[in-house]
Amino acid sequence: MQATSIHAAALHALMIADPDDKCRATQALLADWRAGRLAAVPGADDAEPVVEAGRPPRPELVAPQAVPLRKAGTREGHAALLHAIAHIEFNAINLALDCVHRFRALPADFHDGWLVVAAEEAHHFGLVRARLRALGFEYGDFPAHNGLWEMAAKTAHDALARMALVPRVLEARELDATPPIMARLKAIGDTQSVAVLEIILRDEIGHVALGDRWFRLLCAERGLEPEATYLRLIEDFDAPRPRPPLHLEARRAAGFSEAELARFGAPGETRP
Template sequence: MQIQSLHDAALAALMLPDPDGKCRATDALLADRRAGRLAVVAGADDPAPVTEPGRPPRPELVAPQAVPMRRAGTREGHAALLHAIAHIEFNAINLALDCVYRFRALPAEFHDGWLAVAAEEAHHFGLVRGRLRALGFDYGDFPAHNGLWEMACKTAGDPLARMALVPRVLEARGLDATPPIMAKLKAIGDRDSVAVLEIILRDEIGHVALGDRWFRVLCAGRGLEPEATYVELIEAFDAPRPRPPLHVEARRAAGFSEAELARFGAPPAGDQRLP
């Protein structure tokens, strides 16, 4: 049996433009890794970041403020809401694959964790795309922004910054945003999409927790205090500061401490206002 580099295979999947092909390749990566056909090759991190991963020609990428606001109660607004979620999940596949490809100086456990995340994100993308198609739309039908990948580019040179600012900032914002989105979907009677978001929320807690774990491991290796370093990195990279309302139960499950939650405006543990 010929054993190939997991990092090279992850790069090949990362650069695939077709969403279905990328999802299939990600599933195959996980299967091949678990079967022993792909190996983590110890070495230095790749010095050349991927600035443009594989993506389809649509959706059109625009500035965040240029993404139109639509009411979920309309047919187009309903679809646009699901499209935004699908876009996040598609980007999340690329983010996880980039971790596997890029940060090869880290242990095999790191790569196995993010490869499993990539496969879960591919599953999420398929679920949301299915709901979008059920409404008569598809991925690419609405404009979207590129904020998640732009942060990946900014943090390409440092896995500590990547773990802090992608899982613990941007993806943790998704934990906060999901319950209000579920409420909107319930209000318009879309129970099937609510069920999909319940799966995504459950899995995303684990994804943020994985980022939290490696952030703290990397801080320990550099002699840094994690929670102060987190705030410093948010400021240094001009990342969005966590703001209430926070999904405190999800954030606790993902590894955020009571001190961190309080710093960002969460009520104290035991407060009846918790979600």
């Protein structure tokens, strides 16, 4: 019996709205792929872009500047901080699934890598959601913005742009942001959430590294110099430039060169 297309299966999971069902489907997707029940379709054309991925009716999506700022020292502020992380992880599931659905012409190891990412993001979402529930809140209780998915939509026409601007820009920003968040949580005594973020940071280095690998491979295929191309794409798409302080150790591990780190860093950079 012929195996079902991994691309069609990824689209099915991508369009699931319920978070629990999406996480279960994503974990099953990786298991089915590894068991040979799903197959990549060699040479397949890229699929039509997904305009809006499956998501629950809540949280309410607002402009980034409209997301309220709250102090982590209050119960609500503590929960809002965890909610923001949960929202990033939920969107990251969709981003990884969309890579498998959308960029069908790329090799099977591209799809394998992003299926692993999707399953890890589903695991992360579950971990953060459990911490949120421990505070008496649920995913959807706070407003959030849609910046990650909006960038996925903007780059749906080109795998090179996607690899540059989602893993190497937006997800790499999380490498920089996570240590300060961990410090804020540690300061209020939430060591359990700090342990969760340690797992997320470890795995996210690998996710950014995967994007870096495919970005550089696609640049090589097209005869493009990677770092100049990266800067051009940031400008072309009006993407946020990396801002110091950078998590230098994490960015190095994810594939950023010393020249890039020097370009985006600042005098007096102290983070390891």
